[in-house]
Structure formats: C-alpha cells, structure tokens
Amino acid sequence: xxxxTGLYELLGVPPSASEDDIKKAYKxxxxxxxxxxxxxxxxxxxxxxxMAAAYEILSDPDTRTLYNEGGMAGLRGGRSxxxxxxxxxxxxxxxxxxxxxxxxxxxxxxxSRQNDSVLPHEVTLxxxxxxxxxxMNMEKQALCNSCKGSGAKGHAKPKQCSTCEGSGRTYxxxxxxxxxxxxxxxxxxxCNGKGEKLREKDRCxxxxxSGTVQEKTRQEIIIEKGMADQxxxxxxxxxxxxxxxxxxxxxxxxxxxPHDSFERNANDLLVKVKITLSEALLGFSRIVLxxxxxxxxxxxSPAGKILQPDxxxxxxxxxxxxxxxxxxxxxxxxxxxIEMPSEDWLRSVDRQTLANLLPPKKPEMQPQPEIVDEVNFxxxxxxxxxxxxxxxxxxxxxxxxxxxxxxxxGWEDEDDDDDEGGMYDDHIGGxxxxxxxxx
Numbered sequence: 001x002x003x004x005t006g007l008y009e010l011l012g013v014p015p016s017a018s019e020d021d022i023k024k025a026y027k028x029x030x031x032x033x034x035x036x037x038x039x040x041x042x043x044x045x046x047x048x049x050x051m052a053a054a055y056e057i058l059s060d061p062d063t064r065t066l067y068n069e070g071g072m073a074g075l076r077g078g079r080s081x082x083x084x085x086x087x088x089x090x091x092x093x094x095x096x097x098x099x100x101x102x103x104x105x106x107x108x109x110x111x112s113r114q115n116d117s118v119l120p121h122e123v124t125l126x127x128x129x130x131x132x133x134x135x136m137n138m139e140k141q142a143l144c145n146s147c148k149g150s151g152a153k154g155h156a157k158p159k160q161c162s163t164c165e166g167s168g169r170t171y172x173x174x175x176x177x178x179x180x181x182x183x184x185x186x187x188x189x190x191c192n193g194k195g196e197k198l199r200e201k202d203r204c205x206x207x208x209x210s211g212t213v214q215e216k217t218r219q220e221i222i223i224e225k226g227m228a229d230q231x232x233x234x235x236x237x238x239x240x241x242x243x244x245x246x247x248x249x250x251x252x253x254x255x256x257x258p259h260d261s262f263e264r265n266a267n268d269l270l271v272k273v274k275i276t277l278s279e280a281l282l283g284f285s286r287i288v289l290x291x292x293x294x295x296x297x298x299x300x301s302p303a304g305k306i307l308q309p310d311x312x313x314x315x316x317x318x319x320x321x322x323x324x325x326x327x328x329x330x331x332x333x334x335x336x337x338i339e340m341p342s343e344d345w346l347r348s349v350d351r352q353t354l355a356n357l358l359p360p361k362k363p364e365m366q367p368q369p370e371i372v373d374e375v376n377f378x379x380x381x382x383x384x385x386x387x388x389x390x391x392x393x394x395x396x397x398x399x400x401x402x403x404x405x406x407x408x409x410g411w412e413d414e415d416d417d418d419d420e421g422g423m424y425d426d427h428i429g430g431x432x433x434x435x436x437x438x439x
Contacts (some may be wrong), residue, residue, distance in 0.1 A: 004071035224321035267330025
C-alpha cells in the first residue's frame, strides 16, 4: 500500500509504474519542462528541479520502498538499509546544493533557490518597443574579503558543535497517525547547520563570524526590443553569496505598465484614432498618430471611401518588434472613432440646406404597433461602471468592423477576408485576429 503519491504525480506515473516506466516518464518530462525551453516561465527551474528530485528518490529501489511505506516521513525517519541517507537529506532537505526542496505531509512540494534575488521591474510600452539599457545601484551579500568567507580571525579553526555533535542536524520526534513515531531532522540552531562553530574570540571582526558582508554593486540590465510582460532577465552569479555555495542569480521580472493610447497583443498593436464626420464622409490625408518611437504615421484614405462608425484598418509591419528578430514587426490596427459635430456648429449652418445634403431620414415604422407611447429621454454613458451591460455587449470583434488596407481602391474591405488564406497568412507570432489587452 502506497501512503503518498506526490512524487509519482510529479513524474506523471501511477505508483505501480515499473523502473522503465519511471525512467521514460522522467526523460519525457525533462524535455518538456526544461528551463531552456520555458524561458518565460519564472517557475521553470523550480518545476524541473522538483521533478528531478522525485526521480532520484523513485529510481532507487531502496528509497522508493521507504517512500511507498512511509511517505516523506518514512524518508525522514532515518531507517537503515538504504543508500547514504545523509546524502539524500543533504541534497533534498537541507539545501546542500544551494537549493531548498521538500514535501509537506500531504504530498505537495516546494522548491526555491535560496540565494537568488527575484525583483519586479516596471517598464513602459515604449521601453519594450525601442529597447532600453537600465543601470541601477543594488546591495548584495558578498563573501568577506578579510576572512575569505571562513568567518574566522587569522588561522583560527572552528570547533565541532556539541549540540549536534558535528552533524549539523538535530532530530525531533513526531507522532504519526496510528500511534507511530517518526524522527524528523532539522537544522541545528547552535551552529546554523554547519556542524561546527567558532568561539567568540576567534570570529572575524569585519563579518562578525558570518563569513559574509553587505556590498554595494552597480548592475545593468538590457531590455531587448519585443520583450513581453512577465519576461525574465537573469544576471547569472550577480546575487547573494554564501560560503560553500555558488553565487545566486539576480532575476528581474518585467512588469509592463498600461499605455495611454496603445494596447498590445503578442506582436500586434491596437490604437484608437479620432476623425471628424467630414473626414469619415469625404476622406482625409494626415498624420493620425505618433508611434512609440516618435515617428508620425500618415494615412491617406481613398477617394469615395466612407468610413463607418468603429471602422478599422491594419497597417502591416508597424506593430511590436519580434523578440530576437527586431527587424521583423507585427501589425498595427487602427480603430477609428468618429467625432460628431457640436451643437454650436449646428447652430452656425443652415439646417434646411444641411438636411437637403444629407441622406433622408428613416421613414416611420410600417406597420405601426397598435399601441404607441411617446416618451421622454435623457442622455447617459452606457459604458460607465454603473451600467450593467457586459463588455461583450460593446465588443463585436474585428471581423465585423474591419476596413483593411489595401484593395484596388487602396483599402481592403472585410469581404476580401474570404479569399484563399485570408489576410493573416503572413501574420507573425500571434492569433489570426488580435484580442488586444492593455499592457
């Protein structure tokens, strides 16, 4: 009977799996979740190390038996007959390789690199479009250059800790279900798990015996064109140092700030542009927006083309730079918002002449309902938070509102999307129709 299944679940195999099944599952999972293939996942390294640790335990018949019979508590119980259990505890439970790994009694896991520094870094959409180099002052824990990390003064040597007798661990008895007792190791508090400690008079004066001091450093991070929200920038070896442990990394996680004008979806951009009623009816040729790199974008509408409310166009190759391929860009979608004339303008023109120029008003409904109530109205903003309509009520999708460049008139109508391959065959790094979310 297997009392816990947490390690098996990490590998995706049942407790009855053979040694070959476990080995195959490990190799497949290692390929799928390797950090090099999941660079944008901040937890990729943790997941990989968790899975590798589970394989180390389950691939050995002795430790697998201990786990099957007693779960993680069985491994902690110090039972003899298996491989070097001290090595297992050092590797998986006390962070001997610079990592901390363990399972709670329910089988869930936790993993972290103890001396890595993970820091959020806010960036604008302009930073992600143009790229940017950022220099910053930081503090880190560094090995004491006076004692070279030993914590000792001169040639003084630490003595064996009398509390743990040099093992670095003390043991605590825990009562399990059924009245059984398990002995769990914990780090010795007197020597901080080192198994030895210095006498007070032998401690280094600079670091007070800790072996480390706080040191100011100047770091530089390069935000590359096309990077994404939540993407990680890793400065290997620039993190905290500890005696006997490799230096940690400094990991910056990018946090993209909302932009006033643009929204981003993968490598595409969406922007709203206001045009007047006369421009919608008679066309225009002007700079409609300032891009993220400061360039003006000039658009000329074709003669005789009327822009409907919420009409949109796409400008190929004016979206976000593609990460690691900055010379290639996504697309820019422009959604037109038609501004209606003001009441002052209406009072300044001859209303009858205007009525003769405009298309006729809609005729009365025919046939009319048997009962007709004439009501009063007042203007409100139905997009305000107090109005209960969902966002789907307002968003009808690009397919229903797109007026795209370039057909024989110089623009590409939405009807043209039915031709072979559609308008997105050459779309780079994104869905066929962008579902834009604000950065």
